Amino acid sequence: MGLERLASVMQNVPSNFDIDIFSPIMKHISVLSKSGAYSGRVGSADTNERDASYRIVADHLRGTVVALADGVVPSAVDSGFIIRKMLRRLFWHAVNRLGIDRFACSELVPVVIDTLTPAYPELAHCGENVSKCVMEEEDRYWNILDKGNTIFEQMRLNMPANESIFSGENAWILHDTHGIPIEITEDLTKKHGLVVDNERFVALKEEAKMLSKSKSNxxxxxxxxxxxxxxxxxxxxxxxxxxxxxxxxxxxxxxxxxxxxxxxxxxxxxxxxxxxxxxxxxxFYAEEGGQKCDRGVLEVNEERRLALMRAHSATHLLNWALRRVGAGRGQRGSAIDEDFLRFDYATDDCAGEDDTINNYQMKTE
Incomplete structure (x- = not known):
């Protein structure tokens, strides 16, 4: 039994979302919502799925606040991508199901931090930066979604008359090219009496995964x-x-x-x-251990090895420079290839041009 479920038993409340640590969050969502207060309905009783959206917003926001405070930055890869998907899902439910105004979700961040600070006191110093990050992600999301809605309408209008199946190809284009999650496409199609060809969508998604693997070094x-x-x-x-x-x-x-x-x-x-x-x-240097594998014809490709060594050393120099100037909270990962280098590090704010220049000067001392 999880800690929150145990708390619901000890506090004699119906669910995890009724315990004392969630109550302030749910109440504040209710203040922002135009769809009514949370009533704890589940399954078929939750006819308009309003209460499910309450739970999604509360759960996803709490998880992302902790991750953002810990230095995870929303991005298109790895843990950053998971956080971005969670934020976008809660934005959609907040606005479309609960009637919360756009860009109001960041107002919930201080409430989440207040509930968690007794156990995680370091969160008290991250509120402003986390709120800023949530606001920036929401701005980015609505720009993408508004564009996606326009493209969806064009696709819908181009469908044959009396066609009730929204093609998996179109759903995949919205997802892969325009960043529209399949759940949102399904909701859009439902409003127009259409059904997404999910089987074809999943097949295209798997094809894309296989293609990505085949292109991997x-x-x-x-x-x-x-x-x-x-x-x-x-x-x-x-x-x-x-x-x-x-x-x-x-x-x-x-x-x-x-x-x-x-x-x-x-x-x-x-x-x-x-x-x-x-x-x-x-x-031969094998994959992992900090850099990509060597290539050769039973002899090491020295040019590639040297390029990989330079990039690998560069990550150590970057990490040293960041520690020396006291920027961020340490390296979170890297991707090293002969002609490509990505260095991931945790920070309370985005690094500006001056930070980049100072970092470069530190490494060249």
Whole structure:
């Protein structure tokens, strides 16, 4: 039993959303709402889904406030993308189901922080920045949604007469190109007596995932059974290098032997076109560990290795510079490739141009 469910039992209230830590949030939502007070209805009893929207807004806002205060920044990738989706879902329910004015959701942030500060005192110092972030995300969301609504109307008007199925292709375009969640598309179609072809939408989504994987620089093509080979191979040589007289890096060549060969998942004595091998010693850098994998024809591509090393070192310099100037709250992740570098760090505010210049000067000292 979760802590909040236990609290609902101890406080003798119907649900988690009626306990003391949620009550102030629900009451303030009611103040902003034009659809009536929360009544705790669920399932078929919640005929207009108003109470479900109350719960979504309260739950999602509380979760995102904590994440934003902890340094997660709304974005199109990783944890930032999850936070962005949660915010956009609560914005939609707040305005379309509860009648809350646009851009009013940020007014709920201080209430959420007040309920959590006794357990998380550090939240007390983050209110202004979190409210600002919520406001900026809502502004971005409504710009996207208004544009998406216009495109949806064009799609609807271009449908054949008497057609009741909104195509999965159109739903995918709204989702993938214009950032309109499928739940919102379903609600829009319902208002016009239409039904989304969800089966086709899901198929297109899966196709996009597979295409993304196939374009990735690194993917696990095979999963061979390497039982018994764990101690037959070493990649310690990847850390061995020296400097030429001119200061350039020199990666040594090593003598090794093939101890196993695989054609897809099957161990074979040889293969003709493609496959994988386990070698006794290897100087290739594998995926993970801070940077992308080496490539080569049984020899390291030195140009790629050097580019990866430069980018990897750059992340350490960036992290050092941020700590030195006291900016943000530390590195949260990175993506390193030979021609691309992304450095993620937590901050209470967006880094401006002056911060970028100062950071650059620190690294070049």
């Amino acid at each position: 690194f993917s696990t093509r095979f999963s061979p059974d390497t039982t018994g080979l764990e101690d037959c191979s070493s990649d310690d040589a990847k850390y061995e290098y020296s400097l030429n007289a001119d200061g350039s890096y020199l990666f040594p060549q090593i003598v090794t032997k093939v101890v196993a060969a695989f054609d897809k998942d099957q161990r074979v004595p040889s293969f003709s076109s493609s496959g994988s091998v386990v070698v006794e010693n290897c100087q």
